[in-house]
Amino acid sequence: MSSHHLRNISIAQFQAFLELAKCEYKHTNAGHEKWTRTDLRRPIIFQTHKDPIPEFIVQNNLRVLEYNKKIFFDILESRKIVKRKGDSFILEDAK
Secondary structure (H helix, E strand, O other), X not given: OOOOOOOOEOXXXXXXXXXXXXXXEEEEEOOEEEEEOOOOOOOXXXXXXXXXXXXXXXXXXXXXXXXXXXXXXXXXXXXXXXXXXXXXXXXXXXX
């Protein structure tokens, strides 16, 4: 059982996660940040005026990335590394 929760994830933490997940910041429009990655079917969008980010927003964006909560914390805590391989992205264990 993990002691990590998706509630109380700050905007800065989520932005750091997206950078580590090789997502690219596109722009902010009307208080919503938009991030993309070449293998995603839809962009990752979240409000920049709600800190911490609501848990359901984090969950929905993880669903877009096809990641679960464990992978989220593994990437954020540098236990996993996202690497680009051709047009896709793979997870590798950190050394």
